[in-house]
Amino acid sequence: MFDAIDAAIVRELQNDARLPNKDLAARVNVAPSTCLVRVRALRERGVITGCHAEVDLGALGRPLQAIVAVRIRPHTRAVVRRFGDYVLSLPETIAASNVAGPDDFLVHVAVTDAAHLQQLLLDGFTTRKEVAELHTNLLFDHRRKHEVPPTAEVIS
C-alpha cells in the first residue's frame, strides 16, 4: 500500500517538489529509475495530487489576510454548495472550508489593505442573500506546514 520508501518520497516532495529525480533517489536510497516509477505510481494512485509554486502574498499585493466566518441561510445543500463555489471564485479567496458548527464557512482571504477588505466584505459577501451573518478575524500570522506525515497505520 505504502512502504517506508514511498513515505520518504512523499516527505521530500512535500518540501521541494522540484527536487531532481536523481537527487530524490539518492535521498531515499533507491536507483533513479526505481524512484521515477514510484513517483509516477504515487501520482497515478492519487496520493500526490499536484505540485504548486508557493508565492509570497505580499509580493502579489495582498499583504493583509483574514478569516471570514460566514453563516448561511437557508442551510440547504444547494445553497451551501453554490456559496462554496462562488466564494472560491473570488480572486481574494485562498481557501474555503465548509464546517460543522454555528458558522457554515470559514473563508481565508488575502487583500491589499483594510479598505480592500471592507470592499470585499460589502460587495462580495453581504450583498448575497444567503449570507446571514459574518465575523471577520484579521490574521496576524499564518503558518502552513508543507510536510504532513502519513499515520503509522497506512505504512506497511
Added chain:
Amino acid sequence: MFDAIDAAIVRELQNDARLPNKDLAARVNVAPSTCLVRVRALRERGVITGCHAEVDLGALGRPLQAIVAVRIRPHTRAVVRRFGDYVLSLPETIAASNVAGPDDFLVHVAVTDAAHLQQLLLDGFTTRKEVAELHTNLLFDHRRKHEVPPTAEVIS
C-alpha cells in the same frame, strides 16, 4: 516590478510547478531562455518562495479534518509565540493562524478519525496551561485555491 509576463509565469507555476521551462515559455509567449531568466529572478526576488507536492490527506491516513479555535491566557507575546511553535510541531497540524479577535489561534488539523481527534485535543491541547478555551469545528470540505492572482496595483 512585475509585468504581465511575470504574472502569467506565476499563474502557471502555481498550477503546475513542474511544468518544463520549454512548455512554460510557450504558454507565456516568450523564448525559453527569457523564461528561465524570469523564473530565476522571481525566485531570487522572493516572489516564488518554494514548490511543494500536494498530497491527498486520506491517502496519508488523515481523512478527517478540523479547525480548532484556541484562546490563550496569558495573552503575552512570549506565550503566544511559544504556543504557535508548539502547535505547528504537532504531526496533525496542517496550518496555524494567529488571529485578532476572541480566539487567538485557528489551527487546521488532519486526523484519522474522531477518536484520534479526541486524543489530540485532550493530549495535545487541553493539557497545556496556556490553553484557556477550545472550540472545535469539524470540516466537511476544505478547498484550497492554488492560483492566487496579483492585484492590479502590482502589475506595471
Added chain:
DNA sequence: AATGAAAATACATAATG
C-alpha cells in the same frame, strides 16, 4: 520490483541580431 546503461529531453550558458 529494482537495477544499470542507452536514448531522448531538458537545462544552462553564450554569442548574435
Added chain:
DNA sequence: CATTATGTATTTTCATT
C-alpha cells in the same frame, strides 16, 4: 527580448536480474 548553438545534466525507456 528572440534566436541559435553547444556542452552538460537529467529524465525516461528498456532489457536484464
